[in-house]
Amino acid sequence: MLESFDFELGRTGSFLAAMNQIATFRPDGRTPVMVGTMYGAADGVRTAYIGANVSVTQTSGAVDVAWAEVHDASVRVTGAMRSLYRKDAASLRMIDSLPTQDQSREEIKKRADLLSATWAKLPLPPPPYPVPPGPGPHYVEPYAGMTMLVYLGLVASARSLESTVPIVDSEFEKQEGLLHEEEVILRDFNVAARSQGLAQFTEGWEHEVIEAIPTEPPSLPPSKGEIASVEAPGGPLIQVRVTSARASKFRLEGKGPGGMVFVVLVESWPTVRIPCTLPMVGAWTLRVRGENAKGEGEWSDEFAVTVPA
Numbered sequence: 001m002l003e004s005f006d007f008e009l010g011r012t013g014s015f016l017a018a019m020n021q022i023a024t025f026r027p028d029g030r031t032p033v034m035v036g037t038m039y040g041a042a043d044g045v046r047t048a049y050i051g052a053n054v055s056v057t058q059t060s061g062a063v064d065v066a067w068a069e070v071h072d073a074s075v076r077v078t079g080a081m082r083s084l085y086r087k088d089a090a091s092l093r094m095i096d097s098l099p100t101q102d103q104s105r106e107e108i109k110k111r112a113d114l115l116s117a118t119w120a121k122l123p124l125p126p127p128p129y130p131v132p133p134g135p136g137p138h139y140v141e142p143y144a145g146m147t148m149l150v151y152l153g154l155v156a157s158a159r160s161l162e163s164t165v166p167i168v169d170s171e172f173e174k175q176e177g178l179l180h181e182e183e184v185i186l187r188d189f190n191v192a193a194r195s196q197g198l199a200q201f202t203e204g205w206e207h208e209v210i211e212a213i214p215t216e217p218p219s220l221p222p223s224k225g226e227i228a229s230v231e232a233p234g235g236p237l238i239q240v241r242v243t244s245a246r247a248s249k250f251r252l253e254g255k256g257p258g259g260m261v262f263v264v265l266v267e268s269w270p271t272v273r274i275p276c277t278l279p280m281v282g283a284w285t286l287r288v289r290g291e292n293a294k295g296e297g298e299w300s301d302e303f304a305v306t307v308p309a
Helices: 002-021 032-084 089-096 105-121 148-163 165-200 204-211
Strands: 226-231 237-243 249-255 263-269 273-277 282-292 303-307
Touching: 002 032, 002 165, 002 204, 032 089, 032 105, 032 148, 032 165, 089 105, 105 148, 148 165, 165 204, 204 273, 226 282, 226 303, 237 249, 237 282, 249 273, 263 273
Parallel strands: none
Antiparallel strands: 226 237, 237 273, 249 263, 249 282, 282 303
């Protein structure tokens, strides 16, 4: 579900960038500020959904660990009791009647309940087992640190954690529903923005920018990038026109005058017309790469341009 939501959120980001580039492009009469607010709200819903999803995973894992601890304790306690009561036939018979197969959670719970009940009825093991000081009732401590109170605490902790699962699941379902609602809102705007933009701009670079915004989630990484042209009217600000089938964003790198390695100029841009402020004018070599949710495309061939002062 998050994949389709991210696609629509990315499209909204692309249309917002196009609106900032095209002063008269105002789909549904919205301003860039209004679309930016919508984008921010949707991103917040996404964050809440991810948090709820993580909580489900963490809670489920914690419950599994807690019951696994109960299982391990049950195995150790039962084994120790068999040894301690080896000379007490009646008590040993009670211990041997306890279930030992507890692969499922329900079996672990049943074993824990029966073990607790049996533990409470067992007399202290025969001498030389020491009788604890103070008034009774006294319960056997199968091995150091494992009292019946400690064991019951493990069981209670596991049950307490398990009781939070429905609450966490309910919150996740709520956030999942909100994510779906937000995706519908984004998709409605994106479809309308594309339709209105292509009707308003039937040719020119504005049409090119709007038409290149993807309409479907990608099934493959982008094709090899291409720099179609570079507008360098003078000064450090240039406009780079790029293409790459299936790309939803672009990374622009360049080598400046005397440069030996490519450096990042624009890390991520969501339209095929990339504005870039160079750190210096002069002879530049540029390259671009398309990216989408499925991966990265090949770098374009190198494009040389001289940027006048």
